[in-house]
Amino acid sequence: MSFEVQDLPDLIRIIILLGFRKPYITEKKVLKKRIFKICSHHLCIDSNDIDKTLIEMNSEGLIFLRDEKIELTKLGTKISKEWRNFLIKREPILEVIAGLTDGSITGLVVILSAFIGRLAFETAIFAAFLTLVVVAITNFSSFFLGGVTEDLSEIITLQNLLHFSLSDHPDKKERDKSLKLLEELLTLLKEKVRYNNIISAIVCGITTFATGALPIMIFLLLPLPINVILSLSIVCAIIGIFLVKYRSKQSKVNWKITLFETLIIILIAVIASLILGQF
Secondary structure: OOOOOOOHHHHHHHHHHHOOOOOOEEEHHHHHHHHHHHOOOOOOOOHHHHHHHHHHHHHOOOEEEEOOEEEEOHHHHHHHHHHHHHHHOOOOHHHHHHHHHHHHHHHHHHHHHHHHHOOOHHHHHHHHHHHHHHHHHHHHHHHHHHHHHHHHHHHHHHHHHHHHHHOOOOOHHHHHHHHHHHHHHHHHHHHHHHHHHHHHHHHHHHHHHHHHHHHHHHHHHOOOOHHHHHHHHHHHHHHHHHHHHHHHHHHOOOHHHHHHHHHHHHHHHHHHHHHHHOO
């Protein structure tokens, strides 16, 4: 089984895998309609091209062909998810990590600043709300604008590589069909990427605000020393359980290394923020 995109069936295979949703089963006519829709008004491919690819995928163990029903195998499901994550950016890993990190740092800085400076309730809540909103909006805009630019740049690179690979095919008819289908597919991917970037940016902004707001509100609403102990415990729990565990799981790095890196980064950021706050 090869996933080198060198001809039309390879390209159709990717489109088929991208099109599945839970419960990873569909009818053949629905699948063909979806693929023809990608072709828009161009005759990129015909029904025989799809049938040929489905037979190949069945022999490779990616799908089960049952009369007019098509179901992904366990291997097909795994590869389908990987293609979706790679091409459509369905896993907002960086966005969640950034939200947890920035929210934790913001919450910790506000709590320590309010405790050390003995700020009044009204002043502390105004500073906390303003700080969290600014950080959340900054994260939203940074991940949206930066994410769109980066992802569209990756799609252009992918387009150039696939175009180069498909243009080597000796059969002119199949080559032209492949290139036309590639053009339509990448147009669709650009739309999906823009949409997913908006969702990812929203996730980052909300995660940042919520992560910082929870310990800050507990610190402001409860009496001393319970507020300090409980709010700092929540920050530690967010850093230790959610941030470190999530990051180590997604990056496949040992949690001890991830914990050490995270603590160093947060410690430096908090100390720098407190020092700058004295000026």
